[in-house]
Amino acid sequence: MAIVIDKSQRWRVLAAHVFLIALCAVVIFPLLMVISISLRPGNFATGKLIPDTISFEHWRFALGLPSTAADGHLVYPDLPVLRWLWNSVKVATLSATVALFLSTTAAYAFARIKFTGKKAALMGLMLMQMFPAVLALVAIHAIFDRIGNAFPLFGIDSHWALVLAYSGGIALHIWTIKGFYETIPVEIEEAAKVDGATPWQTFYLVLLPMAVPILMVIFLLAFIGAIIEYPVASVLLHQQDNLTMAVGSKMFLYDQKYLWGDFAAAAILSGLPITVVFVLAQKWMISGLTAGGIKG
Amino acid sequence: MGDLQIKSLHKSFGDVKVLQGLDLDIQDGEFVVFVGPSGCGKSTLLRCIAGLEEVTSGEIHIGGKRVDDVPPSKRGIAMVFQSYALYPHMTVAENMAFGLKLAGASKQEIAAAVDHAAEILQIQPLLDRLPKALSGGQRQRVAIGRAIVRKPGVFLFDEPLSNLDASLRVKMRVELARLHSELKTTMVYVTHDQVEAMTLAKRIVVINMGRIEQVGTPLEVYHQPSNTFVAGFIGSPKMNFMECALVSADEALATVKLSDGAVLQVRADARTKAEGEKLTLGIRPEHISASQTEAHNSLHGRVQVAERLGDTTFLYMDSASTGDTITVKTDPENTLNAGDEAHMSFPRHHCYLFDSQGQTLPRTPRVRA
Ligand SMILES: Nc1ncnc2c1ncn2[C@@H]1O[C@H](COP(=O)(O)OP(=O)(O)O)[C@@H](O)[C@H]1O
Ligand SMILES: [Mg+2]
16 A cells, blocks of 8 residues: 555544445345245245255246156146246347437437427426336326227237337436436537538447447346336236236235245346346446547 | 638627628638637637538638538538547547548548558557547547548648647647648648747638637738737737827827827827827837837836746836836846836837727838938
8 A cells, every 4th residue: 555544544444344344244135035045945934044955946946847746746837937037038128229229319319409398308208207107007007908909019918018118218318328428529429520420320330339338327227127117017917928027926925825935036037137138238338438539 | 622711701609699700711722820819719610611510691612612501521621629539439540531431432442541641640550549549649640630531622620739738739730830731731720829820820810709800921910910909919928008199190200108208209100190199009028128228219117027038038117107017028138137227118110009999000111221
């Protein structure tokens, strides 16, 4: 260490470390609990953190593998957990992609193009989406019911309906990306104009490559949002095979029978795609992509 | 094909009138510098020429073609921005090639143009680097290279050197002069730095508050400023101004009286002005000589501060004849020190007279005896 440090400073550093480690423990504990529950035989929410015996019955169930029943013959799981996972990934990927496309282009317009009613549109967008989707559940159900009559593809119990519903929630993304665009000097785009780029080329070839890190963040947020979303999905999807993981998991928790073990295994599974997407996206979230364009 | 005409150009942002009726005629191959204080509208004028701002009224012709409604890329111009504005995610070569690529040029064509520009600017070793791996001076070269590749009829520079440190600025200034003599393309250059203006320009356009104050060669604007603004803006340290009243005028000489009654003579024709009319007398610091011996056509004062820079000495003088400090630029051997009384001699042919509107009164030639 190069800087000379006061004695009292060392104590403060130590205290800070203790506090942070405690905080980490608190944050990590629930995850460890869930892993523990999923590996524990039987369906108990309470018990030791490190199970005495490890059983993969819940994982077999979650992964759709048959298990041997007490009387000796194979029992296949009655709930399509992997199928739900696939549904979740599909809907989340599609809606995150659509949300990304809509919000980058909309944010570009809001950040760079002059048009009347811009301020009102931005505020309106924000205000409207401040109300939780739960408040609109009835309306959402009614709307998609009607749409379904005209375009069955977007009706109730269709994943496309869910994608459409999720893609609407982009106000916050638009604000975030707009904020980023505004940090990019206009001169760079003007240079592109002088170089002969059309507005679309300027956006696509100059602005967008610089915005990759923020776009990855937005994609990730939209993806996570879609994976964990419950209320809208529960209203729009009914058939067991169509459910997303978030809705389907609820089926483990009957009033009479709480399948905590299966629920825990499924919960971990549903976290998996988020982790994968995060790791993939992280590669692109390098900062400093805009460095060096101006001044210096 | 790189001549440029501007006819009664107006530009307003809402209610703010930034450019108020500019007329200008630039020859093919000329190096013209727009100079003026910050906020006078230089950048706005350049951006109007580039097509990055729509003009409110007036005409712009480039290469004989009216271009007010033509998009920037079709005007035959290339622009170098103050902030360089390189594309940060592209290498130096890609930055320079971007325009040609968009225009659909062939690979060989692009490579040849980029190589040529890189050679002129001596940046071949940098072609594969990203802008963030370049120094400020190198970035500026790349920005200029990107302009060269476009083979424009007119180069537009907006304060291209103002982000560089002093020594690099001098170096790049010399290079720009070399570049111009090599390419022989019209260059329009904006700066608030009068040294850049004086050294680079074939003609200087002095702009103030959205109006052209004077157009002329560097020496013309230095020796024959058309008004107090140009006289005060060109030259460093700036010209000394003092209020005076006309005593008498003939075809060769005007006699004026300063506020304390001191009388000076100026080689100017003030016959159009009435006796007693308020005028302004101007003289540059380098034209005053100060010493303890009595001199002809001089004012009396006391040295407030003496700044010795080695090659020159600046004396800041107080005088009863004017409220302002008078700056005098003398040779380093001058022995005057702070607190000394001295006479400042004002050579008559180096003095200027300005009327109450700030316009320069006609100067009369020096008659040698
Ligand atoms: N886009 C704009 N909107 C409103 N005012 C502007 C705009 N661009 C420039 N101005 C105003 O025009 C004046 C001249 O600006 P500019 O041409 O940049 O000056 P300079 O380059 O000579 O320093 C300034 O007062 C500035 O505030
Ligand atoms: Mg400017």
